[in-house]
Amino acid sequence: MDSIIVKGGGELRGQIPIAGAKNACLTLMPATLLSHEPLTLTNAPRLSDIATMTQLLQSLGAEVTSMQGGQVLAMSSHDIHNHTADYDIVRKMRASILVLGPMLARDGHAIVSLPGGCAIGARPVDLHLKGLEALGAVLDLKDGYVHAEARGGLKGATFEFPVVSVGATENVLMAATLAKGTTVLKNAAREPEIVDLAECLIKMGAQIEGHGTSTITIQGVDSLGGATHPVVTDRIELGTYMLAPAFCGGEVELLGGRINLVGAFCEKLDAAGVDVTETPLGLKVKRSNGRVNAVDVVTEPFPGFPTDLQAQMMALLCTAEGTSVLEEKIFENRFMHAPELIRMGARIDVHGGHATVTGVDKLKGAPVMATDLRASVSLILAGLAAEGETIVNRVYHLDRGYERVEEKLRAVGAHIERVKSQ
Structure with a gap:
């Protein structure tokens, strides 16, 4: 397996372009299954997860062509000849479950393996299934597969998610676009990726109101058409690279960044002593003199602090002035990075969903x-600010969510390289 070698020291200066959002693109791609006409996505990220979703869609009969170095995806689902999403593909990525709603809405039947992905807790798909059942789907779980039928077509309904779920909101939203009648989704997720999906579906002819709020109303239509749609900026990649100068000092401009994508995160950076300003091209970030300040963080659904930035923020707070408390309220088992940071000299005490971080002067590679x-x-990121050399092993996860991370960090002055496995 590949490793990343990072040598700490030195300020970062320059620009980092931010890619399209992985989580948005992985949701937009299954939307092609809702229509017989072409769907083209621009600003697509070049990631292994995108390749996995491409493989899955192609296995169902969709045509997916990657152009312009992978940043444009041209898709067509005019001939879906297979309605079984096989375990060998689905096990690689949780987002694979998002083909269930579109296939069920379009053709009235689908068989989808239960998904895999990062090992950060149970992350069940029960809310996806309950939402689809509310629309009239008949579901049966056997041998690790969801067997779904809606032979007479899905029917609009009012469904309230018992807890906020991004993936379930996306799956049921897509299915509802072709359901007969009106669907009202209450306690729906409000993430920018949900808004981006809804805007793409509207371009395809869907009738959707309320996206970006906790109540989304969908008036079902008989069919959807084609569209061309740009993938929204990746707010998690954005937040990650915003932290780089906070670790190392200097000033970095994040091209394509917008504060409204990372508002709660920016509030915590401000409290920590990190300056964020908008520019015509994006966001510029620099750290005030000296160590950052300790801050407390609670992860919450959007517009709260993102769980996907918790690990990166914890790493920063390892060198903060004072003691910080981080509470993880989205996923269990999401403090697995803490023992590795402790190996670098961090002082972290984990109790269940809480982590207490007492800042140290310096981390060590x-x-x-x-x-x-x-x-x-x-x-x-921790390695960028640590004394000496840090070797990050088992980085195959990294390529699922960050494109060309070494190239982007080297461009602003980081000492980082990838060592290929033998």
């Missing part, structure tokens, strides 16, 4: 192991 996607990049 060490061999560490990445446990999941966000943990991978948090250890790289």
